[in-house]
Amino acid sequence: xxxSEERPIKNLVLIGFMGTGKSTVGxxxxxxxxxxxxxxxxxxxxxxxxxxxxxxxSDGEAYFRNAESRALADILSRNRQVVxxxxxxxxxxxxxxxxxxxxxVVALTATAEAIIERVRQDTNRPLLQGDxxxxxxxxxxxxxxxxxxxxxxxxxxxxxxxxIVEMIAGLIEQKPLNEA
Numbered sequence: 001x002x003x004s005e006e007r008p009i010k011n012l013v014l015i016g017f018m019g020t021g022k023s024t025v026g027x028x029x030x031x032x033x034x035x036x037x038x039x040x041x042x043x044x045x046x047x048x049x050x051x052x053x054x055x056x057x058s059d060g061e062a063y064f065r066n067a068e069s070r071a072l073a074d075i076l077s078r079n080r081q082v083v084x085x086x087x088x089x090x091x092x093x094x095x096x097x098x099x100x101x102x103x104x105v106v107a108l109t110a111t112a113e114a115i116i117e118r119v120r121q122d123t124n125r126p127l128l129q130g131d132x133x134x135x136x137x138x139x140x141x142x143x144x145x146x147x148x149x150x151x152x153x154x155x156x157x158x159x160x161x162x163x164i165v166e167m168i169a170g171l172i173e174q175k176p177l178n179e180a
Contacts, residue, residue, distance in 0.1 A: 011103035026084035107150035
């Protein structure tokens with residue numbers, strides 16, 4: 001686990017590759033903190049009125065990334081939330097700056113093998129169409145630098161969701177919260 005700079009916490013933003021535990025950890029953490037849990041992909045689906053695979057197939061990845069940025073900006077305009085972002089939300093510098101400016105950013109990581117095992121049967125991930133092992137491996141390499149801006153990095157490979165929540169909650173207790 002790596003921790004960086006001190007600043008008041010408005011929101012807690014979970015980033016990481018698909019299958020690293022952002023939604024599971026986020027829900028449990030929000031309950032523990034008595035904050036609101038927001039899954040940015042679910043919020044985007046609600047805003048668009050269609051599934052992520054439908055958005056990708058009809059309008060393409062560029063449209064999806066633009067809609068994702070708009071949804072993220074709206075979500076992070078509020079406080080006291082645990083936000084689980086989509087795995088690719090970090091691909092845009094504007095999103096990384098927004099996340100960093102509006103919250104404590106926690107990157108959840110895992111080995112390629114663990115991720116493949118966790119996402120192999122998930123048909124709601126358009127970027128994994130075809131050879132799942134090859135796609136996960138190549139996307140991990142491609143996206144790894146985009147996760148480096150996080151305040152905290154936790155490898156979830158061999159940890160339970162509850163232990164990850166306890167780790168993050170322990171870090172938050174040591175930092176000032178923005179009570180607005």
